[in-house]
Amino acid sequence: MASSNGFIRKYGVIFGLLxxxxxxxxxxxxxxxxxxxxxxxxxxxxxxxxxALGQMFVILTAGIDLSDGAIAGLVGAxxxxxxxxxxxxxxGLLAGLGVGIGFGIxxxxxxxxxxxxxxxxxxxxxxxxxxxxxxxxxxxxxxxxPSSFDFIGQGSLLDIPFSIIIMALSFVAxxxxxxxxxxxxxxxxxxxxxxxxxxxxxxxSSVLIxxxxxxxxxxxxxxxxxxxxxxxxxxxxxxxxxxxxxxxxVLGGTSLFGGEGWVVGTIIGGYIIAVLNNGMTIMxxxxxxxxxxxxxxxxxxxMLTSFGKKYWNE
Amino acid sequence: MTExxxxxxxxxxxxxxxxLKNINxxxxxxxxxxxxxxxxxxxxxxxxxxxxxxxxxxxxxxxxGSEVKFHSPIDAIHAGISxxxxxxxxxxxxxxxxxxxxxxxxxxxxxKINFIDKKAMKKSALEVLKTFGILNIPIDSKxxxxxxxxxxxxxIAKALSTNSNLLIMDEPTAALTLRETELLFSILKNLKAQxxxxxxxxxxxxxxxxxxxxxxxxxxxxxxxxxxxxxxxxEEVVSMMVGKSMKSRFPEKPIREISNEKMLEIKSLSxxxxxxxxxxxxKGEILGIAGLVGCxxxxxxESIFGLRDFxxxxxxxxxxxxxxxxxxxxxxxxxxxxxxxHDLGLVLQRSVKENHALPNLDLxxxxxxxxxxxxxxxxxxxISYLNTKVSSINQKVDNLSGGxxxxxxxxxxxxxxPKILILDEPTRGIDIGAKYEIYKFMYDQVLKxxxxxxxxxxxxxxxxxxxxxxxxxEGRITGELDPKSTSQEDILKFAVKGKEx
Numbered sequence: 001m002a003s004s005n006g007f008i009r010k011y012g013v014i015f016g017l018l019x020x021x022x023x024x025x026x027x028x029x030x031x032x033x034x035x036x037x038x039x040x041x042x043x044x045x046x047x048x049x050x051x052a053l054g055q056m057f058v059i060l061t062a063g064i065d066l067s068d069g070a071i072a073g074l075v076g077a078x079x080x081x082x083x084x085x086x087x088x089x090x091x092g093l094l095a096g097l098g099v100g101i102g103f104g105i106x107x108x109x110x111x112x113x114x115x116x117x118x119x120x121x122x123x124x125x126x127x128x129x130x131x132x133x134x135x136x137x138x139x140x141x142x143x144x145x146p147s148s149f150d151f152i153g154q155g156s157l158l159d160i161p162f163s164i165i166i167m168a169l170s171f172v173a174x175x176x177x178x179x180x181x182x183x184x185x186x187x188x189x190x191x192x193x194x195x196x197x198x199x200x201x202x203x204x205s206s207v208l209i210x211x212x213x214x215x216x217x218x219x220x221x222x223x224x225x226x227x228x229x230x231x232x233x234x235x236x237x238x239x240x241x242x243x244x245x246x247x248x249x250v251l252g253g254t255s256l257f258g259g260e261g262w263v264v265g266t267i268i269g270g271y272i273i274a275v276l277n278n279g280m281t282i283m284x285x286x287x288x289x290x291x292x293x294x295x296x297x298x299x300x301x302x303m304l305t306s307f308g309k310k311y312w313n314e
Numbered sequence: 315m316t317e318x319x320x321x322x323x324x325x326x327x328x329x330x331x332x333x334l335k336n337i338n339x340x341x342x343x344x345x346x347x348x349x350x351x352x353x354x355x356x357x358x359x360x361x362x363x364x365x366x367x368x369x370x371x372x373x374x375x376x377x378x379g380s381e382v383k384f385h386s387p388i389d390a391i392h393a394g395i396s397x398x399x400x401x402x403x404x405x406x407x408x409x410x411x412x413x414x415x416x417x418x419x420x421x422x423x424x425x426k427i428n429f430i431d432k433k434a435m436k437k438s439a440l441e442v443l444k445t446f447g448i449l450n451i452p453i454d455s456k457x458x459x460x461x462x463x464x465x466x467x468x469x470i471a472k473a474l475s476t477n478s479n480l481l482i483m484d485e486p487t488a489a490l491t492l493r494e495t496e497l498l499f500s501i502l503k504n505l506k507a508q509x510x511x512x513x514x515x516x517x518x519x520x521x522x523x524x525x526x527x528x529x530x531x532x533x534x535x536x537x538x539x540x541x542x543x544x545x546x547x548x549e550e551v552v553s554m555m556v557g558k559s560m561k562s563r564f565p566e567k568p569i570r571e572i573s574n575e576k577m578l579e580i581k582s583l584s585x586x587x588x589x590x591x592x593x594x595x596x597k598g599e600i601l602g603i604a605g606l607v608g609c610x611x612x613x614x615x616e617s618i619f620g621l622r623d624f625x626x627x628x629x630x631x632x633x634x635x636x637x638x639x640x641x642x643x644x645x646x647x648x649x650x651x652x653x654x655x656h657d658l659g660l661v662l663q664r665s666v667k668e669n670h671a672l673p674n675l676d677l678x679x680x681x682x683x684x685x686x687x688x689x690x691x692x693x694x695x696x697i698s699y700l701n702t703k704v705s706s707i708n709q710k711v712d713n714l715s716g717g718x719x720x721x722x723x724x725x726x727x728x729x730x731x732p733k734i735l736i737l738d739e740p741t742r743g744i745d746i747g748a749k750y751e752i753y754k755f756m757y758d759q760v761l762k763x764x765x766x767x768x769x770x771x772x773x774x775x776x777x778x779x780x781x782x783x784x785x786x787x788e789g790r791i792t793g794e795l796d797p798k799s800t801s802q803e804d805i806l807k808f809a810v811k812g813k814e815x
Contacts, residue, residue, distance in 0.1 A: 181682045182675040189672050192661035199621060199650065199658045200673035200726075201641040259663045 013253055013268050016301055020272060024279035031282045039161065045274030046167040047072070047222040047229075049267060051241055052248035053174045054218030056266045057211040059249050060178075061191040062258025063118035065215045066242050067107060070129040072223030073238025075100045077133050079224050080142040080149065080233035089148045097220045103129055104216020108209030126242070133235050142233040153229030163225045170218060175263045187211060192259025244273055247298050272297070317379070318343040318480060318511050319364065324373035326359055333359050334535045337373070341480075346506055347513045348522040348543075351532035351555055357515045360532070361482050364513070365397035366390030396473030397482040402465050406458035411439035413457050414472045442475045447504040463494035467501070474510070481505070483514040487521060491608055492810055499525050519548050531555055564778040565754045568761055572599050572781060576632065577765040578648075578734055580618070583626035587613035588789035591626070595734065600756060600766045602780030602797070604773065606809050610789035611769045612653050615736045618767070619643045619650035621658075630733070644673060647733035651723050651740055653769070659723040662712040666704050667693045669711050669722050674729045696725035701751060717748025724755065735759065738769045753779060773802040787811045 025033040051068050058065040075096040083092025103125065110121040155162045178184035189197040190207045198204050222241070227233040250256065251272055252265030276297060280290045319341040326334040334356045341347050349357050362368040364375065366384030374381050377393055384390045387397070404413045412419075412435065420435045421428040439453060448467050457465060466486060473481055487495045502512055502525065516522055522529055523543060531538040531554040538554045556563060578595040588610035595601050603611045617624040620637040628635050630646055637643045643650070652658035660669055670693040671678055678688045693707050702721040704714065711719055720740065727735065737756070741749040756766055756779060770776045776783055777797050785793040785808035793808035 180684060182679045182684055183682060185668060185672065185675055185684065188664060188668070189661050192663050193657075195658050196661055197672070199619070199640045199652065201644040202672070203641065255663075259661060 013251060013265050013272070013301065016251075017268050017272050017275065020275050020279070020297075024275065024282070028279070028282050032279055037278065037282075039164070041271070041274050041278045042164045042167070043161045044278060045270045046161075046163040047226050048241065048244045048248060048273060049167050049270035050170055050218045050222035050225070051245035052252075052266050052270050053170055053263070054215035055242075055245040056174070056249045056252075056254055056261060056263065057178075057187060057214045058118070059191075059246070059254050059256060060187050060258055060261050061208060061211050062194075062256075063111060063208070063211070064122065064246065064256070065107065065212060066119065066122040067103065067126040067129055068215050068219035068222075068245060069238040069241030069243075070126045070133070071100050071103050071216055071219040071238070072226060072241055073234075073236065074103070074129050074133040074136070075220040075223035076227030076237050077137050077142060077233045077235060080145055080227050081136065083146065083149050084142060084144060087146070089146065092149065093224065096224050097217065100216040100220020100223065101213050102216070104213040104219075105209060107216070108212035111212065112205040112208040130236075130239070133238075137233070137235040139235055141235065142227075145228070145231060145233075149228055150231055151228070153225045153227070154231075163229065166221060166225065170221065171263070171267055178263055183207075183210075188259055188261075190258075247294075248273055251298060251301050272301075316343045317341070318377065320376040321360075321364070322374040322376065324360070324363060324370045324375070326356075326363060326368065326371055332535055334363075334370075337532075337537050339530055339537055339540050341511060341513060342528075343511055344506060344509050345511060345527045346502065346525060347511070348526035348529045349513060349515045349532065350517070350519070350522060350529060350551065351538075355532040355555075356535040357532055358484060361397060361484060361513065361515065364390070365395055365482055367397065391476050391478065394478050395480045395482065396476060396478035398466070398469045398473060398484065398486065400484045400488060402457075402469055404457040404465060404468060407456060409456055410451055410453045410460070410464075410468050410471075411436045413468055414439045414442070414475050416472070418476070439471065439475070442471050446471070446474055446501065446508065446510075448501055461494075462489045463491075463497065466490070466498065470501070470505075474505075479509065480511045480513070483512065485515050485517065487516060487518065489607060492606060495521070519551060522551075523548060533557055563750070564775070565750060565757065567779070568757050570598070570761065572596055577630070578618075578767075579627075579629035579632075581627040581629070583614070583617065583624055583628070585613060585617055585622060585624040587622075588617075588786070591791055593784055593791065593794075595765045595767060597765055598760045598763050599781045600760055600768050600779055602768045602770065602776040602783040603786060604770060604776045604783055604805050604809060605786035607771060609786040609809065611786045612738055614786070615650060615738045615767060615769050616652070619648060619736055621650070644730070647730065648736065649727035649730070649732050649734070650736045651720070651727070651738060653738040653742065655719055655723050660711050660719060663710060665708045666697075666702075666711055666714070666722055667707040670696060670707075670726045670729075673726055677729065692729055693725075696728055697721075699728070700725050700755065715744075715748075717744035717751075720744055720748070720752065724752070732759070732764050734765045734767065736767045736769070739771065740768075741770075741772070741775065749775075773805050776805070777802065785809050785811075 031037065051072060054068060055065055078099045079092045079096030082095040083089050086092065107122055107125055110116050111118050151162065153163055157165060178187065186202050186207050189202060190204060194204060223238060226237050230237065248269035249266050251269030252262060254261030254266065273294065276294055277290060280293060317340050321337055321339050324334060324337040337360060351357050359368060363370045366387045366389045369385065382393055405416060408416065415435045420431045420438065422431040436453060443449065443451060448471055451464055451467055457468065460468065486498060490498060505512060526543050528540060529543055529546065529551060530540040531551060533555060573596065575597040576594050577597045580591055580593050583591040591614060603614065605611045613622055616622045618628065618637065620640045620643045628637060635646050656662060661672065667689060671689050674692065675684060678685055678692065690707065697704060700721040702718050702725065704718065711722055740752055760766060768776065768780055777800065780797050783795040783797055783800065783805065784791050785795065785805055787809050792811040795804060
């Protein structure tokens with residue numbers, strides 16, 4: 001029982017993605033099933049996947065980061081604002097990444113030391129960060145960004161969009177960290193059994209703080225790409241991204257109870273969401289219906305991957 | 315006496331593994347029937363079948379002479395059979411009387427709408443309690459605020475209020491203090507006098523000989539025999555349980571000289587669970603720390619490992635050490651094998667390899683990167699030394715048997731060449747064969763110069779393995795004994811010291 005379920009849970013998501021791709025390819029071979037459309041899908045999914053990779057660290061420790069969309073929004077505004085104010089892209093990026101990591105650390109400190117449940121802690125910081133973004137921007141979008149800023153989200157290297165390169169590098173880095181380092185083992189262990197990890201000499205608070213900092217950093221990168229792609233930093237740009245990120249992680253088979261997950265699964269989860277959005281748009285399905293379909297797909301996937309079982313049995 | 319329950323040729327297997335075969339026995343009305351056997355003997359499975367939680371494969375169950383087939387616990391309850399689990403099924407936020415009537419709430423109509431009638435529930439709960447002589451339960455308290463003993467009495471009252479006349483209890487005394495156990499026994503005797511039939515599982519033979527009328531022994535899923543308690547001796551029951559004579563439960567103690575070299579000195583250690591504890595552990599010594607549940611020995615072990623706050627001084631090889639977190643103890647070569655390995659010893663959803671490596675990643679990695687080669691070599695060495703049965707080093711520890719899980723916990727510490735091993739109930743919940751291997755492991759370690767603090771409530775193993783025994787009661791050390799000239803009764807005498815007053 002355990003082995004077959006484990007197999008479906010881990011690899012079922014791949015077949016899910018293939019199934020969706022085949023469906024749209026049959027429905028729309030001329031528009032959907034083209035290499036340029038797949039590059040577009042990768043571009044569209046890159047921001048969500050960046051946030052999802054960060055979110056995954058947090059969920060592996062049995063936490064959740066509801067604030068990463070808000071962080072992406074604030075970082076986009078700060079990076080744009082500082083770039084415009086100083087005329088220097090480097091300062092803008094540095095300020096943006098710093099703000100992302102900083103608020104991530106704040107989340108981590110609240111969870112690790114004040115022992116506030118992650119859901120509540122990040123719900124609160126999500127609200128506060130959204131407010132800070134509005135205060136910083138005075139509710140107005142930031143225009144007139146230099147072309148160097150636009151390159152991050154719009155440019156390409158050797159015909160590959162720059163945002164996809166950033167996403168790919170981040171994926172490789174996250175994979176190496178989680179699967180090959182001592183730190184990655186600690187993340188899995190803390191999420192699996194926090195007490196046994198402490199008894200094995202793992203520094204729990206460092207692990208907890210760092211996963212939120214990583215989530216903040218990846219949200220910051222996502223936020224910069226978002227502002228750069230739009231060519232303007234909208235104060236509300238990041239809102240809703242946290243839910244898509246959580247959906248991608250859960251679709252990818254990471255357990256919300258912590259301790260179990262698969263980096264490749266998170267990428268596939270992100271692609272499932274992006275392919276659905278893209279395919280349905282090509283098929284001229286109204287955006288209203290798209291949301292409903294997305295919801296149903298997530299529900300179906302989670303039910304199929306036996307995620308609910310643990311909740312009832314234990 | 316009339317027969318209330320008859321089991322005829324019952325079997326059961328889980329995913330191909332037979333856990334019960336050809337079980338035949340009967341229970342007489344109004345008797346107190348004890349079921350004993352080693353872990354994995356099939357006691358709990360048999361009880362679950364009787365109570366409708368599991369369905370048997372083949373065979374028949376007769377209740378009061380007619381065949382019954384239960385498909386769920388509700389069927390059994392309607393037939394008058396209730397099973398009280400080791401882990402209670404009370405709703406923590408509800409009061410005692412609300413728990414007693416959970417799912418059968420008494421209601422009154424008010425404008426054709428049913429409202430819960432708390433007053434009536436409380437009244438009938440009190441009646442049930444009074445009828446069966448269960449007094450002194452704070453009936454308005456929430457279940458979460460109750461002591462273990464009161465929770466258990468609430469469960470009993472819940473069962474009795476459904477008019478159960480066959481009560482099955484799974485290790486009712488496992489978590490009770492001596493005094494609570496006596497109270498429970500007097501209530502059970504009272505129930506018996508009122509015609510209630512009681513089946514209870516216990517690991518404590520002394521208890522069984524104190525209270526039971528009949529004892530049935532299971533071993534490896536088979537029924538070894540049913541005996542009247544006054545026609546059998548404790549030794550006979552033990553040999554029925556283990557299938558061999560008691561002597562061979564333990565490996566032979568290696569002959570060795572224990573030097574006077576002090577490995578560990580504990581000076582006036584105190585916490586909320588123990589008071590002013592002093593002792594010395596010598597190099598290569600097995601120091602048993604015995605006591606009843608709740609005496610503080612578990613907390614003492616966890617404190618020395620840095621899991622709990624304490625006051626006092628710890629000297630390792632003559633030098634004062636400061637242990638405030640497990641990582642400090644680990645650096646000093648002091649390791650704990652905890653009483654509850656699922657809670658403190660293992661990350662169940664991770665593999666054997668990862669669990670083995672978790673405290674040793676610093677040794678297996680360079681610049682933060684884990685060397686798969688070093689890791690695999692180490693886990694393989696430990697598996698072969700401890701004879702751990704795994705299908706692969708990538709197997710989840712959750713899927714291992716208790717004995718093999720315990721070996722994973724032991725194995726991970728061996729990598730760091732321990733100075734001191736604190737073994738807290740190391741053989742709890744594992745079968746005889748694995749127990750024997752763990753005893754041999756302990757001897758092997760002390761021959762290598764490791765010192766062992768051996769915390770155990772199983773008096774026979776404490777007596778057999780320890781070089782010296784400390785007995786704790788109510789958080790204090792009440793006696794130091796030489797196992798060569800000590801009996802189980804002597805240990806018990808010190809273990810209840812201070813409790814009688």
